[in-house]
Amino acid sequence: MNIFMRFYHRLASPRHFYQIAGQWIPWLGAISLILLAWGLYEGLLVAPTDYQQGESYRIIFIHVPAAWMSMFIYLIMAIAGAINLVWRMKMAEVVLVSSAPIGAVFAFLALVTGSLWGKPMWGTWWVWDARLTSELFLLFLYLGIIALHGAIEDKRTAGRAVSILALVGVINLPIIHFSVEWWNTLHQGSTVSVMGGSKMDSRMLRPLLIMSFAFKFYYGMILFMRARNEVLDRERNTSWVRQIAEGKAS
Amino acid sequence: MSEFLHMGGYAFYVWTSYGLAFVLMLVLFVSPMIEKKRLIAGIARKLRRERREK
Numbered sequence: 620m621n622i623f624m625r626f627y628h629r630l631a632s633p634r635h636f637y638q639i640a641g642q643w644i645p646w647l648g649a650i651s652l653i654l655l656a657w658g659l660y661e662g663l664l665v666a667p668t669d670y671q672q673g674e675s676y677r678i679i680f681i682h683v684p685a686a687w688m689s690m691f692i693y694l695i696m697a698i699a700g701a702i703n704l705v706w707r708m709k710m711a712e713v714v715l716v717s718s719a720p721i722g723a724v725f726a727f728l729a730l731v732t733g734s735l736w737g738k739p740m741w742g743t744w745w746v747w748d749a750r751l752t753s754e755l756f757l758l759f760l761y762l763g764i765i766a767l768h769g770a771i772e773d774k775r776t777a778g779r780a781v782s783i784l785a786l787v788g789v790i791n792l793p794i795i796h797f798s799v800e801w802w803n804t805l806h807q808g809s810t811v812s813v814m815g816g817s818k819m820d821s822r823m824l825r826p827l828l829i830m831s832f833a834f835k836f837y838y839g840m841i842l843f844m845r846a847r848n849e850v851l852d853r854e855r856n857t858s859w860v861r862q863i864a865e866g867k868a869s
Numbered sequence: 870m871s872e873f874l875h876m877g878g879y880a881f882y883v884w885t886s887y888g889l890a891f892v893l894m895l896v897l898f899v900s901p902m903i904e905k906k907r908l909i910a911g912i913a914r915k916l917r918r919e920r921r922e923k
Binding site: 663664668673674675677678681682685720721724727728731732735736738739837840841844845847848851852855860861863864865866 | 873876877878879882883885886887889890893894896897898901902904905908909912913915916
């Protein structure tokens with residue numbers, strides 16, 4: 620067995636996942652904190668004032684990374700759902716279930732900061748345009764997954780049900796992404812593009828990317844914290860969890 | 870400094886956004902820590918009960 624397969628099998632085992640995740644959490648947290656401090660410094664102090672939107676545009680450094688995270692986390696959940704349905708992998712289920720509340724928080728944050736940006740720039744808190752509506756739908760998908768998981772007593776059945784819902788809902792991701800092209804939206808088109816180059820001053824683009832990496836590491840840390848709890852709960856009758864509960868191991 | 874806080878007249882919108890992000894991310898961090906304590910305490914309680922019944 621090569622080193623990658625061994626790593627995969629270790630992560631697939633709840634007990635080893637619990638240990639490895641526990642070692643990673645402080646590092647993920649430290650990297651995230653450094654990136655956050657750097658991103659905030661660049662975003663609030665270095666980046667110049669926008670010639671059209673004044674200082675209000677600085678909401679972008681929260682709004683866009685949060686919106687990206689809401690889609691990124693959903694993608695992770697859909698992939699975990701597919702892995703769970705095909706290979707019945709317990710840890711994929713744990714990743715899916717633990718990610719849902721984090722994704723919901725980022726979707727909510729994207730919507731509210733968008734609203735706080737829309738009011739001074741568009742003159743309205745909310746419009747039912749395709750971008751805003753599809754992002755709101757994403758928040759409802761997250762809440763639906765959380766509610767569905769909570770409603771089914773048996774964990775494995777619940778896991779399979781949310782896997783299917785997560786997979787079906789993934790159709791919403793391209794809709795969110797292309798909504799600003801397919802429909803005439805009040806929301807602006809994308810400013811940042813991987814393929815086509817970005818239409819943005821580099822002093823604005825840099826903090827945006829730093830913040831989005833900071834959020835990614837933050838998600839990693841919170842995901843591991845939540846997944847460890849989920850593992851403890853599911854494995855509560857095993858001897859290694861009992862040892863932890865008795866304080867013999869951390 | 871006060872000019873910085875003023876955000877060109879958009880202080881309310883900008884700082885509410887940053888403040889909300891801070892609060893929500895803090896909640897994301899604290900809630901699994903509380904949950905872990907609750908879980909471990911629950912499992913330990915069950916173990917003690919089992920031992921008494923033996």
